[in-house]
Amino acid sequence: MAVIKIQRPKLRFGEKIYLTALCKGFFLTLRHAVKSLMGKSMGAKDLASSGLGVTMQYPEQNWDAQLPAYYRGAPALVTDEQGRERCVACQLCEFICPPKAIKITPGEIPSADPWAKVEKRPAAFAIDMIRCIYCGMCEEVCPEQAIFLRKDYVILGTSRKEMVHDKQKLYAIGGVRTGLVNKWNELK
Amino acid sequence: MLLFLLLIKIVALTFCVVLPLVPVSVYFERRFCAVIQDRVGPNRVGIPLTLFGFKKDCGILGIGGLIQPIADGIKLFLKEDFTPNHVRKAFYWLAPALTVAPALITACVIPFGTPITLFGHTEKLVIADLDIGPLFIFAIASITVYGITIAGWSSNSKFPFMGGVRSTAQMISYEIALGLSIIPVLLYFGDLNLSHIVQQQADHGWLLLPLWGHDASHPLTEKLLFWFPAAIAFLIFTVSIFAETNRMPFDFPECETELVGGYHTEYSSMKFAMFFMGEYAAMVIGSALVVTVFLGGWSLGFGTDSWISNLSLGGFGYGGLIHLAIFIAKVVAFILFFILVRWTIPRFRYDQLMKLGWVIFFEAALVNVFLAALIVAAPHLQGTIISLGALLLLIVTAAIIWVAQVSEAKPNNLRA
Ligand code: SF4
Ligand code: SF4
Secondary structure (H helix, E strand, O other): OOOOOOOOOOOOHHHHOOHHHHHHHHHHHHHHHHHHHOOOOOOOOOOOOOOOOOOOOOOOOOOHHHOOOOOOOOEEEOEOOOOOEOOOOOOHHHHHOOOOOEEEEEEEOOOOOOOHHHOEEEEEEEEEOOOOOOOOHHHHHOOOOOEEEOOOOOOOOOOOHHHEEOHHHHHHHHOEOOOOOOOOOOOO | OHHHHHHHHHHHHHHHHHHHHHHHHHHHHHHHHHHHOOOOOOOOOOEOHHHHOOOOOEOHHHOOOOOHHHHHHHHHHHOOOOOOOOOOHHHHHHHHHHHHHHHHHHHHHOOOOOOEEEOOEEEOOOOOOOOOHHHHHHHHHOHHHHHHHHHHHHOOOHHHHHHHHHHHHHHHHHHHHHHHHHHHHHHHHOOOOHHHHHHHHHHHOEOOEOOOOOEOOEOHHHHHHHHHHHHHHHHHHHHHHHHHOOOHHHOHHHOHHHHOOHHHOOOOHHHHHHHHHHHHHHHHHHHHHHHHHHOOOOOOOOOOHHHHHOOOEOOEEOHHHHHHHHHHHHHHHHHHHHHHHHOOOOOOOHHHHHHHHHHHHHHHHHHHHHHHHHHHHHHHOOHHHHHHHHHHHHHHHHHHHHHHHHHHOOOOOOOO
């Protein structure tokens, strides 16, 4: 293709002198500021703004209602409708976790247990929420549909220890999840 | 006794009027820019009364966030004051002080208001009523350049160095325009004492709003005629102040996109805070100067000033305090303008800055001096001499414009 030479636009005198453009700019900015003060910024409605700019002011307002279905919050373990903890302590998530946030101690299921044929479950399961980057790899890699990223995002603690979610906490966050594949049922 | 009074005045005016304006302008800067950008800005920090057992935290005037600058200050105080190994220590330590101190020293010639009378004693609201006000300010303010340059050099690394060099060139260039642009004003008032300049503006109309107080020696036509050189001077002066204080359209010494942090890249903690403070203090003083010289200083205008300054309550002449409040309001308004400019106009290119300073403002200020001189002298001259002068001025102006344009012409591209 031939080279196309582009001419710079020829400026009129008023534009060259720069002052009028400056004044126009001031009014533009000011108008925007006034709009923003009155909560009429572009997109303020869609973003559920607090009435100042487009910002939602956090502790009073939160965006829980706006959270998308694919939101990735805290990872948590789940039980199913039979009350069985689904994790079989295969440790795949521990290996895949990029920042090494997960620590699993596998344990044996005693033969008296109705789910004895599953053989393993975690004796301890800890996710360090300071390390977790919410990547969702653990959810993706889990062969048992046992770990899911929930919508919880307020994870607080006053010490490093408090920020480590142990097994109990993980099940509390995860809760019961129904409609998952049940490959350990009696019938199968 | 006198020394004591002076000390009180220095402490009151510098530390209770000028210095608080610095955090206030920082707060305004953050809130205003947030609003311009559709954000909220710092609106939470209040007085943490809950720490002392009260039920609720309290914001001043019901506005949260006003304490934010104090929180920032505490944060900067508590940060590690890190001195890199490769710096030239003595100068590295000297530089921050050299940026803050001059800005605060210049405050001493600014007239903050009319005299206050208390217990039969009248006290002027200006620390040093010097007869060379503007010159003093220029002389001291140019020391700020040393602060920034020394900071850049002593940091001993490339980005601060470039920032320092840039600021030297920029501030020296614009000091010329700054000094020249104020000459017409001084010609007009025939006085270098800022208090007298403001008093004259209060009596006979502000320089940019000469609408009251006409008399035989101050006829309306002359004042209106002088409005034009005054407006040109105002424009050049304001823009030069922006350049002098390294504010946005001209913030070359510290432009983040090119120079990381500029001259204060290697600084942390309170030393950085001093640069920060120096910058905003310079901005406060700059606005105070513009307000004093062009916008009537402490005067409310329209002939109300002598009435206000005579207000008194049982021997306590409090009119000066009202004037002080008016002055501060004007300064804050001008600071808001500073901020508006910062968030409206993108940064210039470096060569554009130099061209603006040397080719346009320098010449314009020079021509303006002669224009103002002609207008000031006109009543005392004969018609022919005036027209001769005007003609000469026109020719000189045309010649300057022509030279500027010729020097700007691009060389022909040989390959076409
Ligand atoms: S979300 Fe990512 S980082 Fe967090 S525990 Fe799972 S794999 Fe690890
Ligand atoms: S959560 Fe899933 S991947 Fe992780 S150990 Fe348990 S079964 Fe394996």
